[in-house]
Amino acid sequence: MSEVDPNKKTLWQKIAETQVWKAIFRTGIPRNRRQRTMVMLNGVFLHLHPVRLPKHAVKVKYTWCMGGLSFFVFLVLTVTGILLMFYYRPTVEYAYGDIIDLREQVPLGIMREIHRWSAHLMVITVWLHMFRVFMTGSYKPPREFNWTVGVVLLVLTMLLSFTGYLLPWDQLAIWAITVGSNMAGATPGVGTAGPGSSLLALGDVNFITSSSDARFAMLGGRFVGEGALLRFYVLHCIGLPFIIMIFMIVHFWRVRKDGGISGPT
Amino acid sequence: MSSKNFENPPARPLISKATVSKTEPPLKVALKPEEEMDRRSFLKWLTIGWTAFAAIVAGYGSFLLRYLFPNVLFEPKQSFTAGIIDDYVVGDVSERFKDKHGVWIVRDSEKIYALSASCTHLGCTPNWQSNEEKFKCPCHGSGFYKNGINFEGPAPRPLERFKIGLTDDGEIIVDKTKKFQQEKGEWNDSESFILV
Numbered sequence: 001m002s003e004v005d006p007n008k009k010t011l012w013q014k015i016a017e018t019q020v021w022k023a024i025f026r027t028g029i030p031r032n033r034r035q036r037t038m039v040m041l042n043g044v045f046l047h048l049h050p051v052r053l054p055k056h057a058v059k060v061k062y063t064w065c066m067g068g069l070s071f072f073v074f075l076v077l078t079v080t081g082i083l084l085m086f087y088y089r090p091t092v093e094y095a096y097g098d099i100i101d102l103r104e105q106v107p108l109g110i111m112r113e114i115h116r117w118s119a120h121l122m123v124i125t126v127w128l129h130m131f132r133v134f135m136t137g138s139y140k141p142p143r144e145f146n147w148t149v150g151v152v153l154l155v156l157t158m159l160l161s162f163t164g165y166l167l168p169w170d171q172l173a174i175w176a177i178t179v180g181s182n183m184a185g186a187t188p189g190v191g192t193a194g195p196g197s198s199l200l201a202l203g204d205v206n207f208i209t210s211s212s213d214a215r216f217a218m219l220g221g222r223f224v225g226e227g228a229l230l231r232f233y234v235l236h237c238i239g240l241p242f243i244i245m246i247f248m249i250v251h252f253w254r255v256r257k258d259g260g261i262s263g264p265t
Numbered sequence: 266m267s268s269k270n271f272e273n274p275p276a277r278p279l280i281s282k283a284t285v286s287k288t289e290p291p292l293k294v295a296l297k298p299e300e301e302m303d304r305r306s307f308l309k310w311l312t313i314g315w316t317a318f319a320a321i322v323a324g325y326g327s328f329l330l331r332y333l334f335p336n337v338l339f340e341p342k343q344s345f346t347a348g349i350i351d352d353y354v355v356g357d358v359s360e361r362f363k364d365k366h367g368v369w370i371v372r373d374s375e376k377i378y379a380l381s382a383s384c385t386h387l388g389c390t391p392n393w394q395s396n397e398e399k400f401k402c403p404c405h406g407s408g409f410y411k412n413g414i415n416f417e418g419p420a421p422r423p424l425e426r427f428k429i430g431l432t433d434d435g436e437i438i439v440d441k442t443k444k445f446q447q448e449k450g451e452w453n454d455s456e457s458f459i460l461v
Binding site: 175179 | 330404
């Protein structure tokens with residue numbers, strides 16, 4: 001081995017001095033408390049994390065990590081869902097066949113199963129997360145607002161499950177949605193089979209009929225058909241994910257503002 | 266959470282006192298008399314502003330709501346003609362119009378009626394089981410007699426019947442917009458059957 005020139009820069013040092021590197025990593029290598037803080041504050045993704053945590057906050061037995069797992073499963077669902085959209089066509093003619101093809105013909109036919117299992121898992125983790133929050137009394141002020149946001153997130157999770165249920169377009173899907181949407185038809189006031197639907201009438205002309213009630217708005221038809229499949233598809237892939245992400249942003253923000261995870265406020 | 270660096274940050278350099286001159290009078294934002302807004306006009310514009318905003322939101326909201334109800338439906342019509350009386354055999358349940366219209370046409374010894382093929386439990390489509398002479402719902406097992414009366418399973422009430430009648434040239438016409446429910450005593454209504 002030859003002598004090492006003390007002034008010779010290593011490759012690593014050379015890279016770290018390039019403009020590209022410095023433009024991306026503004027704070028340099030974090031070597032002290034201040035720099036570590038700055039790294040967290042300056043990065044768009046890292047700033048989603050708190051700068052510092054109490055040591056007990058990350059104990060699994062305090063939180064079961066259920067909130068984090070719910071979010072992780074949501075990310076899995078987003079990625080696999082987008083991939084499924086490359087092959088799935090939401091029409092009465094193609095939907096069922098495309099689902100079969102996703103399993104039989106498409107490479108990595110397990111993609112749809114991952115989406116399905118993750119969907120089941122997300123419902124479970126969300127419930128367990130709520131159970132944990134309830135048992136640790138974390139719904140109490142000042143976190144009561146975030147509990148409410150969490151309830152909205154639970155409802156949105158259920159709606160995502162419900163809308164996704166129809167998309168395979170098999171017998172189970174069609175009749176499950178028939179049953180589910182008939183409940184919407186029994187909504188008081190705005191469902192044709194619900195109480196009070198006959199109140200909104202002019203003489204003999206009833207305004208709440210099977211083609212103008214809440215169920216119709218949901219299905220885009222009088223029965224579960226082409227209109228329902230397309231509406232559920234759009235809601236499942238665009239509408240509900242968009243809304244749930246807004247509520248998730250608020251949810252995570254409030255966790256931080258109300259004192260962080262698993263600690264007294 | 267006990268970092269002294271954060272709880273007691275080092276004193277920051279104060280803004281140089283030279284930059285804040287005490288001799289100059291504090292800047293006053295004075296409005297000319299005609300630009301001043303009194304309480305009355307403030308409230309007036311506040312009301313106008315919020316009313317306009319609410320009107321626009323309500324307008325877009327009603328657009329959105331209306332948008333959900335299409336003008337044209339690609340579904341079978343709610344009323345349809347169903348052949349002539351002689352097409353139906355006494356004692357038979359005709360499934361001719363079940364798939365397309367969700368209706369069974371039943372002829373008994375004295376009349377013809379149109380039964381809705383929608384289970385009164387949760388809306389699945391039952392099957393006619395001719396060997397057992399009953400309608401059986403595959404979803405939760407509700408059973409109905411040939412006349413539509415429920416006798417087993419969770420269905421809370423009999424199947425509904427639709428308005429049925431004859432056209433001038435003797436064709437049977439079924440109108441699904443008007444229904445007749447047994448528990449309301451509507452099956453005696455003359456529009457709910459054809460006497461034969």
